[in-house]
Amino acid sequence: MASGGRWRSRSALRSLFLLVTLVLNIKLMLFIFGPEEPAVPPRNLTVLIWHWPFYRPLDLTGDVCADLYNIKRCHLTADREKYNFSDVVVFHHVELVKEGQVVATMARPPGQKWVWATLESPxxxxxxxxWNNIFNWTLSYREDADIFVPYGRMVPRSSPNTYNFNRTGMAAWVVSHYKKTQERAQFVHELSSHLNxxxxGRANRRPLCPTCLIPTVSHYFFYLxxxxxxxxxxxxxxxxxxxFTAGxxxxxxxxxxxxxxxxxPSDSFIHISDFPSPKDLTKFLLTxxxxxYRQFFRWREELEVKLYTDWRERFCMICTKYTSLQQNKVYTDLEGWFNKSDQQQ
Incomplete structure (x- = not known):
């Protein structure tokens, strides 16, 4: 009996261990790919958009966060009259630089949090x-930001993958802001001497309309x-x-x-640092x-890309993070944070 009891005890422990391992693996996958449904704040939150990024206002009619992005109990407003009743005020850096003198002297209601937002690099x-000693949280493409908002992410595929490998061009590059001193310009100049x-883009007098970019790039094997x-x-x-979207x-x-x-995935892209020179990269591409080539598309069997292009969704994401963020946090050296972590690649 004692021996049988110990066996059942060990068996139960093994079952418990397997169950815990399964749960941890599921949590890991959710961490990597994101939850199926966003977290719900414990109460209704109001996020005031002090400046629309680049002065381009978007429609806030209805329950935007819930209707468009299934983020509940989150209300976006651009009405500054609601300042004293807002839980969070988000400031976009570009407009903050132009009109920030008034912001620096504003009295803040108790408990209100300020978010510094930018998707630009240092x-x-x-x-x-x-803006040291002013902002509580950051919203950025940086993974260590309080509200991490990447330009895109991989998510589990929701529909069967179909792909056409027919291509007519070798490589394409679309550039809106061209400077000869940029590393990328020098790279393309050398690469172009070996590869077509x-x-x-405007700099090369071959502009593309917003809806033309993806269809145009989809005709190429590679995109720079x-x-x-x-x-x-x-x-x-x-x-x-x-x-990725263009294929x-x-x-x-x-x-x-x-x-x-x-x-x-590591096999979804080609990094220029993998090759000693643009000439060596060209040889790899041509041969x-x-x-x-098809191996670069294996990830598409299980994954697809979710793009983040709507500032409303980015601001709604503040609500999904609200309760998990440090409530007493203040960035005493905002610039130091923005630059220091960058040096720790």
Missing amino acids: SNIRGVSK VDIY ALENSVHRDYITEKLWQNS AVPVVLGPPRENYERFV MAPQR
Whole structure:
């Protein structure tokens, strides 16, 4: 009896261990790919948008967060008359620089939290240090931000994958802000001496309308997803939309490969650092066998891309994080945070 009891006890422990392991694995997958449904705040929260990013207002009619993004108990408003009744006020950095003097002297209602928002890299913004000791939370593409809002992410596939490998062009690059001194410009200049690269954008007098970009890139085998600056986690629509959505294999210039691999499968892209020179990269691209090329699409069998393009969704996400954030937090050195972590790639 004692021996049988011990056996049943060990069996029960093994079953419990397997159950705990299963739960932890499920939680890990949810952490990587995100929950099926956003977290629900314990009460109704009001988020005041002090400035619409780039002065481009969006429609807030109805229950936007719930109706569009299934984020409940979260109310967005751009009505500054509701300032004293708002739980959170979010400020976008570009407009803050232009009109921030008034903001710096505003009295804050007890318990109200201020969020500093930007999707730009440290190379593309200035004046961050002016906002030390003011903001409680950050909203950024950076994974260590309080409200992490990437340009896109991988999610489990919701429908069967169908893909057409027919292509007519080798490589394309779409660039809106071109500077010869940029690393990406120098890279393309050298690459173009070995590989036919079709360049689109205002700088090259081949502009694309907003709805033309994806159909155009979809005719190419490769897309040059070259970031305008190299910073930790700064992986923009150039990868998520211009490459993945269009169906071209991205050739990336940005943070190190291991940083990309935190967000996308290692065999979903080509990193320029994998090759000693643009000439060596060209040789790899031109001699790639069809079977090898198809391997860059294996991730599509189980995953698909979710894009974050609506500022309303980004602001609604503040509510999903609200209860898990440090309520007494204040960024005493906002610029230091924005730059220091970047140096720790």
